Amino acid sequence: MISARYHALQLVLDHGSPEPVTIGLIIYAEGRSELRLIGLRADRADFSRGMFRHALPELAGAEWIYEQWVDRLQRLSARFSEHAEENIRLLRHLESRGESIIASVEGEVPIPDLESLPDIATALFGEMVMNRPSEDAIRATDSPCSGFPFRFACSESEQLGWVFRLFCGGWCSVTGNTIPPGLCFRSVLGYFRAFFRYGLFSLNDSEEFFWLGIERGEEST
Amino acid sequence: MTNDDTTAHAGLQPVPIRIRSLGKEVGAGVTAPYFCTVSGILKFDYPAEAPNCVYNELVAMRLGCCLGAPVASGALVSAERGEGFVSLMIGARNFKLPDLDMEFRADAVRAFPNHAASLLAFDIFIGNVDRGSNLKADIKRKNLQFFSGFDHSHCLLDTTLDIDQSIELLGSDELILQEHPFFNIPGLSAGRVDYYVEKITNLSEDSILSACVFGDVFRRVTLDQQERLAEALCRRRELLPEIVQSHRNIIFYP
Numbered sequence: 001m002i003s004a005r006y007h008a009l010q011l012v013l014d015h016g017s018p019e020p021v022t023i024g025l026i027i028y029a030e031g032r033s034e035l036r037l038i039g040l041r042a043d044r045a046d047f048s049r050g051m052f053r054h055a056l057p058e059l060a061g062a063e064w065i066y067e068q069w070v071d072r073l074q075r076l077s078a079r080f081s082e083h084a085e086e087n088i089r090l091l092r093h094l095e096s097r098g099e100s101i102i103a104s105v106e107g108e109v110p111i112p113d114l115e116s117l118p119d120i121a122t123a124l125f126g127e128m129v130m131n132r133p134s135e136d137a138i139r140a141t142d143s144p145c146s147g148f149p150f151r152f153a154c155s156e157s158e159q160l161g162w163v164f165r166l167f168c169g170g171w172c173s174v175t176g177n178t179i180p181p182g183l184c185f186r187s188v189l190g191y192f193r194a195f196f197r198y199g200l201f202s203l204n205d206s207e208e209f210f211w212l213g214i215e216r217g218e219e220s221t
Numbered sequence: 222m223t224n225d226d227t228t229a230h231a232g233l234q235p236v237p238i239r240i241r242s243l244g245k246e247v248g249a250g251v252t253a254p255y256f257c258t259v260s261g262i263l264k265f266d267y268p269a270e271a272p273n274c275v276y277n278e279l280v281a282m283r284l285g286c287c288l289g290a291p292v293a294s295g296a297l298v299s300a301e302r303g304e305g306f307v308s309l310m311i312g313a314r315n316f317k318l319p320d321l322d323m324e325f326r327a328d329a330v331r332a333f334p335n336h337a338a339s340l341l342a343f344d345i346f347i348g349n350v351d352r353g354s355n356l357k358a359d360i361k362r363k364n365l366q367f368f369s370g371f372d373h374s375h376c377l378l379d380t381t382l383d384i385d386q387s388i389e390l391l392g393s394d395e396l397i398l399q400e401h402p403f404f405n406i407p408g409l410s411a412g413r414v415d416y417y418v419e420k421i422t423n424l425s426e427d428s429i430l431s432a433c434v435f436g437d438v439f440r441r442v443t444l445d446q447q448e449r450l451a452e453a454l455c456r457r458r459e460l461l462p463e464i465v466q467s468h469r470n471i472i473f474y475p
Contacts (some may be wrong), residue, residue: 013315059316065317066316067361072322075324076322097320098317100315
């Protein structure tokens with residue numbers, strides 16, 4: 001076993017009422033690091049505005065700022081092998097600089113080996129950001145949506161061409177996060193979501209996997 | 222094509238600041254104005270490192286306005302601890318653009334060649350030894366881009382920790398800056414920087430006096446110190462082309 005350290009990446013929208021929301025993490029061990037962030041697909045390095053808008057609707061119109069944060073954090077993560085100490089100092093100072101994304105919460109986890117770092121990063125992202133319990137616990141037997149009217153809608157997405165939304169009294173979202181197949185429940189940024197399956201869709205002549213989710217939140221009433 | 226053009230010598234794009242909350246209509250005036258609240262960062266003098274921070278911030282902003290340099294807007298405010306300086310925040314509502322990472326400085330120069338040249342010339346003029354990452358540059362959007370320097374606590378009277386020494390340095394032909402985010406960056410044209418240096422050289426003595434001298438003691442800064450700073454900047458304005466010329470190997474990418 002080796003030890004990996006992580007910094008939770010948290011969003012602070014109003015320094016007057018500091019209630020940071022965890023939106024990602026950077027985990028590092030022995031010069032290697034992994035970044036997981038809302039809007040950033042784990043299997044790709046690119047930023048998805050569609051995912052971002054669904055996950056953080058309160059930041060609508062500020063995608064361009066978030067993208068610069070994504071760039072900054074990606075570059076910071078990429079240079080961990082050579083500048084670990086400098087990076088850690090930069091992360092720790094984000095809060096004192098009054099930045100909108102801070103990384104003051106940090107911790108340590110044991111990992112079996114360096115090769116498992118990406119999987120550990122994804123698992124921690126699930127727990128810390130998506131508030132997702134372990135795989136066994138999230139499999140459910142009853143549909144949470146029985147009795148709710150379903151509505152299926154498509155809308156245009158700048159990034160992907162199409163975004164699929166499944167409405168269930170509120171709205172549902174398409175995410176690129178890796179979660180186990182099967183019905184599961186989780187709370188995302190204060191909203192309750194039920195993800196039930198993933199689908200394969202053809203978008204812009206390329207096949208993409210997406211999770212369909214049903215979300216019950218403020219707007220479902 | 223960048224948002225600022227090589228030949229666009231009239232001025233640089235203004236930077237919008239964030240409105241925190243919009244109030245009700247004032248109820249008078251043909252422009253139907255509204256009350257509103259804007260966000261800012263409030264700073265006071267910091268005895269250990271920037272004992273004249275508020276004065277420096279205010280004077281740097283005034284000089285920047287005279288020159289059309291890309292520096293953040295701000296306001297002198299009154300608080301329980303005395304006068305402070307509020308630097309108005311740019312970005313979107315409740316969400317700040319991150320400061321420019323040093324790794325992105327070449328991208329910033331590419332996207333904003335005139336802004337970068339103007340800020341560099343301005344920082345050399347005011348002896349700003351702490352530009353570092355104190356800069357916001359929107360390098361992602363195609364339109365509505367902005368670029369703005371902020372934090373002018375370590376310049377002018379606090380170029381060093383001693384006021385007299387700072388004034389003496391500013392009146393000399395020293396470069397003063399040991400480092401700067403736009404030193405030695407590919408793409409930063411010497412010709413552009415020379416243009417903004419010339420603009421500073423053409424700044425009138427009266428403008429410098431108006432920016433530096435407040436007619437009375439301001440916090441800890443005596444009237445004599447204000448006047449001596451103005452004299453030093455008038456000298457530096459004239460020496461600036463020579464300063465840049467004799468440090469080209471440090472400032473510009475070979």
